[in-house]
Amino acid sequence: MCSQEGDDYRLLKEYANGFMVSQVLFAACELGVFELLAEALEPLDSAAVSSRLGSSPRGTELLLDTCVSLKLLQAAVRGGKAVYANTELASTYLVRGSPRSQRDMLLYSGRTAYVCWRHLAEAVREGRNQYPKAFGIPSEELFSAIYRSEDERLRFMEGLQDVWRLEGASVLAAFDLSPFPLICDLGGGSGALARACVSLYPRCRVIVFDIPGVVRMAKRHFSAWEDERISFHEGDFFKDPLPEADLYILARVLHDWTDAKCCHLLQRLYQACRTGGGVLVIESLLDADGRGPLTTLLYSLNMLVQTEGRERTPAQYRALLAPAGFRDVQCRRTGGTYDAVLARK
Numbered sequence: 001m002c003s004q005e006g007d008d009y010r011l012l013k014e015y016a017n018g019f020m021v022s023q024v025l026f027a028a029c030e031l032g033v034f035e036l037l038a039e040a041l042e043p044l045d046s047a048a049v050s051s052r053l054g055s056s057p058r059g060t061e062l063l064l065d066t067c068v069s070l071k072l073l074q075a076a077v078r079g080g081k082a083v084y085a086n087t088e089l090a091s092t093y094l095v096r097g098s099p100r101s102q103r104d105m106l107l108y109s110g111r112t113a114y115v116c117w118r119h120l121a122e123a124v125r126e127g128r129n130q131y132p133k134a135f136g137i138p139s140e141e142l143f144s145a146i147y148r149s150e151d152e153r154l155r156f157m158e159g160l161q162d163v164w165r166l167e168g169a170s171v172l173a174a175f176d177l178s179p180f181p182l183i184c185d186l187g188g189g190s191g192a193l194a195r196a197c198v199s200l201y202p203r204c205r206v207i208v209f210d211i212p213g214v215v216r217m218a219k220r221h222f223s224a225w226e227d228e229r230i231s232f233h234e235g236d237f238f239k240d241p242l243p244e245a246d247l248y249i250l251a252r253v254l255h256d257w258t259d260a261k262c263c264h265l266l267q268r269l270y271q272a273c274r275t276g277g278g279v280l281v282i283e284s285l286l287d288a289d290g291r292g293p294l295t296t297l298l299y300s301l302n303m304l305v306q307t308e309g310r311e312r313t314p315a316q317y318r319a320l321l322a323p324a325g326f327r328d329v330q331c332r333r334t335g336g337t338y339d340a341v342l343a344r345k
Protein backbone atom coordinates (compact mmCIF):
# COMPACT_ATOMS: atom_id res chain seq x y z
CA MET A 1 0.00 0.00 0.00
CA CYS A 2 1.46 3.43 -0.91
CA SER A 3 1.49 6.05 1.82
CA GLN A 4 -1.52 7.92 0.38
CA GLU A 5 -3.50 4.66 0.30
CA GLY A 6 -2.41 3.94 3.88
CA ASP A 7 -3.60 7.37 5.02
CA ASP A 8 -6.93 6.97 3.22
CA TYR A 9 -7.47 3.53 4.72
CA ARG A 10 -6.63 4.80 8.24
CA LEU A 11 -9.04 7.70 7.80
CA LEU A 12 -11.78 5.36 6.60
CA LYS A 13 -11.36 3.12 9.65
CA GLU A 14 -11.39 6.15 11.96
CA TYR A 15 -14.70 7.31 10.44
CA ALA A 16 -16.22 3.82 10.49
CA ASN A 17 -15.31 3.30 14.15
CA GLY A 18 -16.45 6.75 15.27
CA PHE A 19 -19.77 5.37 16.53
CA MET A 20 -17.96 2.89 18.79
CA VAL A 21 -16.03 5.72 20.44
CA SER A 22 -19.28 7.63 21.05
CA GLN A 23 -20.86 4.53 22.55
CA VAL A 24 -17.95 3.97 24.94
CA LEU A 25 -18.41 7.52 26.21
CA PHE A 26 -22.20 7.19 26.45
CA ALA A 27 -22.06 3.79 28.16
CA ALA A 28 -19.48 4.90 30.73
CA CYS A 29 -21.69 7.94 31.55
CA GLU A 30 -24.83 5.80 31.64
CA LEU A 31 -23.22 3.27 34.02
CA GLY A 32 -21.88 5.97 36.35
CA VAL A 33 -18.20 5.02 35.94
CA PHE A 34 -16.94 8.59 36.33
CA GLU A 35 -19.03 9.37 39.44
CA LEU A 36 -17.91 6.11 41.07
CA LEU A 37 -14.23 6.89 40.46
CA ALA A 38 -14.69 10.51 41.55
CA GLU A 39 -16.21 9.41 44.86
CA ALA A 40 -13.76 6.56 45.52
CA LEU A 41 -11.03 7.40 48.02
CA GLU A 42 -8.40 5.71 45.85
CA PRO A 43 -8.11 4.27 42.32
CA LEU A 44 -10.21 1.09 41.91
CA ASP A 45 -9.50 -2.15 40.11
CA SER A 46 -11.99 -3.46 37.59
CA ALA A 47 -13.43 -6.09 39.98
CA ALA A 48 -14.26 -3.33 42.49
CA VAL A 49 -15.81 -1.19 39.74
CA SER A 50 -17.92 -4.08 38.41
CA SER A 51 -19.09 -5.08 41.87
CA ARG A 52 -20.08 -1.51 42.82
CA LEU A 53 -21.79 -0.85 39.47
CA GLY A 54 -23.41 -4.30 39.32
CA SER A 55 -21.89 -4.81 35.86
CA SER A 56 -20.20 -7.91 34.42
CA PRO A 57 -16.48 -8.35 35.24
CA ARG A 58 -15.58 -8.99 31.58
CA GLY A 59 -17.54 -6.07 30.14
CA THR A 60 -16.31 -3.72 32.84
CA GLU A 61 -12.65 -4.54 32.28
CA LEU A 62 -13.00 -4.05 28.52
CA LEU A 63 -14.82 -0.75 28.97
CA LEU A 64 -12.31 0.59 31.50
CA ASP A 65 -9.29 -0.28 29.35
CA THR A 66 -10.90 1.35 26.31
CA CYS A 67 -11.59 4.46 28.40
CA VAL A 68 -7.88 4.53 29.29
CA SER A 69 -6.96 4.35 25.63
CA LEU A 70 -9.38 7.25 24.96
CA LYS A 71 -7.77 9.28 27.81
CA LEU A 72 -11.01 9.33 29.78
CA LEU A 73 -9.39 7.24 32.53
CA GLN A 74 -5.84 6.67 33.70
CA ALA A 75 -4.49 3.31 34.84
CA ALA A 76 -1.67 2.37 37.20
CA VAL A 77 -0.52 -1.02 38.45
CA ARG A 78 -0.93 -1.75 42.16
CA GLY A 79 -0.20 -5.18 43.68
CA GLY A 80 0.04 -6.63 40.18
CA LYS A 81 -3.44 -5.36 39.22
CA ALA A 82 -4.53 -2.42 37.08
CA VAL A 83 -6.33 0.29 39.05
CA TYR A 84 -8.31 3.11 37.41
CA ALA A 85 -8.94 6.79 38.13
CA ASN A 86 -10.54 9.68 36.23
CA THR A 87 -8.31 11.84 34.05
CA GLU A 88 -8.57 15.62 34.28
CA LEU A 89 -10.89 15.54 31.24
CA ALA A 90 -13.30 13.16 32.97
CA SER A 91 -13.22 15.04 36.29
CA THR A 92 -13.95 18.31 34.52
CA TYR A 93 -16.51 17.32 31.90
CA LEU A 94 -17.96 13.91 32.72
CA VAL A 95 -18.70 13.82 36.43
CA ARG A 96 -22.25 14.80 37.40
CA GLY A 97 -22.30 18.02 39.39
CA SER A 98 -18.92 19.31 38.19
CA PRO A 99 -19.38 23.02 37.27
CA ARG A 100 -18.34 22.29 33.67
CA SER A 101 -20.06 18.91 33.36
CA GLN A 102 -21.38 17.90 29.93
CA ARG A 103 -22.74 14.60 31.21
CA ASP A 104 -26.43 15.39 30.76
CA MET A 105 -25.88 16.32 27.11
CA LEU A 106 -23.98 13.05 26.59
CA LEU A 107 -26.81 11.07 28.19
CA TYR A 108 -29.30 12.86 25.92
CA SER A 109 -27.09 12.16 22.88
CA GLY A 110 -26.81 8.47 23.76
CA ARG A 111 -30.44 7.85 24.67
CA THR A 112 -32.21 10.04 22.13
CA ALA A 113 -30.12 11.64 19.36
CA TYR A 114 -28.23 8.41 18.66
CA VAL A 115 -31.48 6.50 18.20
CA CYS A 116 -32.62 9.03 15.55
CA TRP A 117 -29.18 8.96 13.84
CA ARG A 118 -29.63 5.21 13.41
CA HIS A 119 -32.11 6.21 10.66
CA LEU A 120 -29.96 8.82 8.90
CA ALA A 121 -30.22 7.20 5.47
CA GLU A 122 -34.04 7.21 5.71
CA ALA A 123 -33.96 10.83 6.92
CA VAL A 124 -31.93 11.82 3.87
CA ARG A 125 -34.26 9.86 1.57
CA GLU A 126 -37.42 11.30 3.10
CA GLY A 127 -36.14 14.76 4.15
CA ARG A 128 -37.74 14.55 7.59
CA ASN A 129 -37.03 13.70 11.22
CA GLN A 130 -37.07 10.12 12.40
CA TYR A 131 -39.13 10.13 15.63
CA PRO A 132 -41.78 7.86 14.06
CA LYS A 133 -39.21 5.16 13.30
CA ALA A 134 -36.95 5.72 16.29
CA PHE A 135 -39.65 5.97 18.96
CA GLY A 136 -42.91 5.00 17.23
CA ILE A 137 -44.45 8.45 17.70
CA PRO A 138 -45.85 11.01 15.21
CA SER A 139 -43.82 14.20 14.81
CA GLU A 140 -46.16 16.67 13.09
CA GLU A 141 -46.13 18.63 16.37
CA LEU A 142 -42.35 18.71 16.74
CA PHE A 143 -42.09 19.51 20.44
CA SER A 144 -44.85 17.05 21.36
CA ALA A 145 -42.52 14.40 19.91
CA ILE A 146 -39.41 15.84 21.60
CA TYR A 147 -41.27 16.11 24.94
CA ARG A 148 -43.01 12.74 24.62
CA SER A 149 -42.81 12.13 28.38
CA GLU A 150 -42.01 14.17 31.48
CA ASP A 151 -38.72 12.27 31.81
CA GLU A 152 -37.78 13.06 28.23
CA ARG A 153 -38.64 16.76 28.70
CA LEU A 154 -36.41 16.93 31.78
CA ARG A 155 -33.58 15.07 30.01
CA PHE A 156 -33.76 17.50 27.06
CA MET A 157 -33.75 20.57 29.33
CA GLU A 158 -30.87 19.23 31.43
CA GLY A 159 -28.86 18.28 28.36
CA LEU A 160 -29.34 21.60 26.61
CA GLN A 161 -28.18 23.72 29.50
CA ASP A 162 -24.73 22.08 29.76
CA VAL A 163 -23.17 24.12 26.97
CA TRP A 164 -24.18 27.49 28.42
CA ARG A 165 -22.14 26.87 31.56
CA LEU A 166 -19.08 26.76 29.27
CA GLU A 167 -19.96 29.02 26.36
CA GLY A 168 -22.82 31.24 27.58
CA ALA A 169 -20.61 34.16 28.60
CA SER A 170 -18.54 34.23 25.40
CA VAL A 171 -21.52 34.07 23.07
CA LEU A 172 -23.35 36.80 25.02
CA ALA A 173 -20.20 38.95 24.96
CA ALA A 174 -19.90 38.73 21.16
CA PHE A 175 -21.90 41.99 21.11
CA ASP A 176 -22.28 44.57 23.87
CA LEU A 177 -25.81 43.91 25.12
CA SER A 178 -25.71 46.53 27.89
CA PRO A 179 -27.91 48.98 25.88
CA PHE A 180 -30.78 46.45 26.18
CA PRO A 181 -32.20 46.60 29.73
CA LEU A 182 -35.14 44.24 29.13
CA ILE A 183 -34.32 41.00 27.33
CA CYS A 184 -36.72 38.23 26.36
CA ASP A 185 -35.14 34.80 25.80
CA LEU A 186 -37.67 33.14 23.49
CA GLY A 187 -37.61 29.35 23.84
CA GLY A 188 -35.26 29.91 26.78
CA GLY A 189 -35.83 26.45 28.31
CA SER A 190 -34.39 25.98 31.80
CA GLY A 191 -33.16 29.60 31.98
CA ALA A 192 -29.46 28.63 31.85
CA LEU A 193 -28.63 31.27 29.21
CA ALA A 194 -30.69 33.85 31.14
CA ARG A 195 -28.46 33.18 34.14
CA ALA A 196 -25.33 33.71 32.06
CA CYS A 197 -26.91 36.92 30.76
CA VAL A 198 -27.65 38.51 34.16
CA SER A 199 -24.24 37.47 35.37
CA LEU A 200 -22.55 39.24 32.43
CA TYR A 201 -24.96 42.22 32.35
CA PRO A 202 -25.98 42.61 36.02
CA ARG A 203 -28.35 45.51 35.31
CA CYS A 204 -30.53 43.70 32.76
CA ARG A 205 -33.73 41.79 33.39
CA VAL A 206 -34.55 38.65 31.42
CA ILE A 207 -37.96 37.13 30.67
CA VAL A 208 -37.64 33.46 29.74
CA PHE A 209 -40.51 32.62 27.36
CA ASP A 210 -41.33 28.96 26.73
CA ILE A 211 -44.24 26.55 26.51
CA PRO A 212 -46.13 25.85 29.76
CA GLY A 213 -44.70 22.35 30.40
CA VAL A 214 -41.14 23.68 30.13
CA VAL A 215 -41.80 26.67 32.40
CA ARG A 216 -43.38 24.34 34.97
CA MET A 217 -40.31 22.08 34.81
CA ALA A 218 -37.88 25.03 34.96
CA LYS A 219 -39.50 26.18 38.20
CA ARG A 220 -39.51 22.68 39.70
CA HIS A 221 -36.04 21.41 38.72
CA PHE A 222 -33.80 24.38 37.87
CA SER A 223 -32.70 27.43 39.81
CA ALA A 224 -32.83 30.38 37.34
CA TRP A 225 -36.20 31.53 38.72
CA GLU A 226 -34.56 32.13 42.13
CA ASP A 227 -32.75 35.16 40.64
CA GLU A 228 -35.08 38.15 40.96
CA ARG A 229 -33.86 39.57 37.64
CA ILE A 230 -35.17 36.49 35.80
CA SER A 231 -38.88 35.82 35.27
CA PHE A 232 -40.71 33.13 33.31
CA HIS A 233 -43.58 33.63 30.87
CA GLU A 234 -45.60 30.75 29.42
CA GLY A 235 -46.87 30.75 25.86
CA ASP A 236 -46.60 29.57 22.28
CA PHE A 237 -44.26 31.91 20.40
CA PHE A 238 -46.03 31.15 17.11
CA LYS A 239 -49.49 32.15 18.43
CA ASP A 240 -49.57 33.95 21.77
CA PRO A 241 -48.75 37.61 22.44
CA LEU A 242 -44.99 38.07 22.99
CA PRO A 243 -43.80 40.17 25.94
CA GLU A 244 -42.49 43.62 24.89
CA ALA A 245 -38.68 43.80 25.22
CA ASP A 246 -35.60 45.70 24.05
CA LEU A 247 -33.86 42.56 22.86
CA TYR A 248 -35.09 39.10 21.93
CA ILE A 249 -32.69 36.19 22.16
CA LEU A 250 -33.33 33.19 19.91
CA ALA A 251 -30.74 30.62 20.97
CA ARG A 252 -30.90 27.33 19.07
CA VAL A 253 -34.50 28.11 18.17
CA LEU A 254 -34.41 29.04 14.45
CA HIS A 255 -32.41 25.89 13.65
CA ASP A 256 -35.44 23.82 14.70
CA TRP A 257 -37.74 25.27 12.06
CA THR A 258 -38.37 25.66 8.33
CA ASP A 259 -37.65 29.02 6.68
CA ALA A 260 -41.40 29.73 6.56
CA LYS A 261 -41.85 29.19 10.32
CA CYS A 262 -38.71 31.22 11.10
CA CYS A 263 -40.08 34.13 9.00
CA HIS A 264 -43.42 33.96 10.80
CA LEU A 265 -41.72 33.99 14.22
CA LEU A 266 -39.37 36.85 13.27
CA GLN A 267 -42.29 38.95 11.99
CA ARG A 268 -44.18 38.47 15.28
CA LEU A 269 -41.05 39.34 17.23
CA TYR A 270 -40.45 42.49 15.15
CA GLN A 271 -43.98 43.68 15.99
CA ALA A 272 -43.44 43.13 19.73
CA CYS A 273 -39.92 44.65 19.80
CA ARG A 274 -39.45 48.17 21.23
CA THR A 275 -38.18 50.77 18.74
CA GLY A 276 -34.38 50.76 18.71
CA GLY A 277 -34.40 47.22 20.04
CA GLY A 278 -33.19 44.11 18.31
CA VAL A 279 -32.83 40.38 18.06
CA LEU A 280 -29.82 38.24 18.93
CA VAL A 281 -29.75 34.92 17.10
CA ILE A 282 -27.40 32.37 18.67
CA GLU A 283 -26.61 29.43 16.42
CA SER A 284 -23.68 27.49 15.01
CA LEU A 285 -22.95 29.32 11.74
CA LEU A 286 -22.09 27.50 8.53
CA ASP A 287 -19.34 28.93 6.32
CA ALA A 288 -20.49 31.18 3.48
CA ASP A 289 -20.31 28.32 0.97
CA GLY A 290 -22.27 26.00 3.30
CA ARG A 291 -19.57 23.32 3.21
CA GLY A 292 -18.07 23.70 6.67
CA PRO A 293 -17.20 23.67 9.50
CA LEU A 294 -17.64 19.91 9.88
CA THR A 295 -19.17 20.21 13.37
CA THR A 296 -21.87 22.56 12.07
CA LEU A 297 -22.57 20.29 9.09
CA LEU A 298 -23.02 17.39 11.53
CA TYR A 299 -25.33 19.58 13.64
CA SER A 300 -27.32 20.32 10.49
CA LEU A 301 -27.77 16.58 9.89
CA ASN A 302 -28.71 16.32 13.56
CA MET A 303 -31.46 18.85 12.83
CA LEU A 304 -32.55 16.72 9.87
CA VAL A 305 -32.97 13.58 11.98
CA GLN A 306 -34.52 15.39 14.96
CA THR A 307 -36.33 18.58 13.86
CA GLU A 308 -37.85 20.44 10.89
CA GLY A 309 -34.84 22.75 10.50
CA ARG A 310 -31.17 23.05 9.65
CA GLU A 311 -28.06 25.10 10.45
CA ARG A 312 -27.60 28.14 8.20
CA THR A 313 -24.98 30.47 6.71
CA PRO A 314 -24.80 34.17 7.68
CA ALA A 315 -26.45 35.04 4.34
CA GLN A 316 -29.30 32.63 5.07
CA TYR A 317 -29.93 34.32 8.45
CA ARG A 318 -29.86 37.74 6.74
CA ALA A 319 -32.44 36.45 4.26
CA LEU A 320 -34.74 35.50 7.16
CA LEU A 321 -34.20 38.69 9.19
CA ALA A 322 -34.48 41.35 6.47
CA PRO A 323 -38.03 40.55 5.24
CA ALA A 324 -39.27 40.71 8.85
CA GLY A 325 -38.00 44.34 8.95
CA PHE A 326 -34.71 43.89 10.84
CA ARG A 327 -31.71 45.95 9.64
CA ASP A 328 -27.98 46.31 10.43
CA VAL A 329 -27.50 42.54 10.55
CA GLN A 330 -24.04 41.72 11.99
CA CYS A 331 -22.57 38.24 12.40
CA ARG A 332 -19.80 37.43 14.88
CA ARG A 333 -18.04 34.10 15.15
CA THR A 334 -16.96 33.31 18.69
CA GLY A 335 -14.48 30.51 17.94
CA GLY A 336 -16.70 28.29 20.11
CA THR A 337 -19.60 26.04 19.17
CA TYR A 338 -22.14 28.84 18.89
CA ASP A 339 -21.97 32.19 17.12
CA ALA A 340 -24.01 35.38 17.35
CA VAL A 341 -26.07 37.39 14.85
CA LEU A 342 -27.40 40.77 15.99
CA ALA A 343 -30.03 42.71 14.03
CA ARG A 344 -31.80 45.98 14.92
CA LYS A 345 -35.38 47.19 14.58
Ligand SMILES: C[S@@+](CC[C@H](N)C(=O)[O-])C[C@H]1O[C@@H](n2cnc3c(N)ncnc32)[C@H](O)[C@@H]1O
Nearest residue numbers: 160187188189210211214235236237238251252
Ligand atom coordinates in the same frame (compact mmCIF):
# COMPACT_ATOMS: atom_id res chain seq x y z
C1 LIG B 1 -33.56 23.64 20.94
S1 LIG B 1 -34.34 24.25 22.35
C2 LIG B 1 -33.28 25.62 22.80
C3 LIG B 1 -33.40 25.99 24.25
C4 LIG B 1 -32.50 27.14 24.69
N1 LIG B 1 -32.77 28.34 23.95
C5 LIG B 1 -31.04 26.73 24.57
O1 LIG B 1 -30.34 27.22 23.67
O2 LIG B 1 -30.60 25.94 25.40
C6 LIG B 1 -35.77 25.07 21.70
C7 LIG B 1 -36.65 25.68 22.78
O3 LIG B 1 -37.81 26.27 22.14
C8 LIG B 1 -38.95 25.96 22.93
N2 LIG B 1 -40.15 26.01 22.07
C9 LIG B 1 -40.44 25.17 21.05
N3 LIG B 1 -41.61 25.52 20.48
C10 LIG B 1 -42.06 26.59 21.17
C11 LIG B 1 -43.22 27.41 21.04
N4 LIG B 1 -44.14 27.17 20.10
N5 LIG B 1 -43.37 28.44 21.90
C12 LIG B 1 -42.44 28.68 22.87
N6 LIG B 1 -41.30 27.95 23.02
C13 LIG B 1 -41.12 26.92 22.18
C14 LIG B 1 -38.65 24.58 23.45
O4 LIG B 1 -39.45 24.22 24.55
C15 LIG B 1 -37.17 24.68 23.78
O5 LIG B 1 -36.97 25.17 25.08
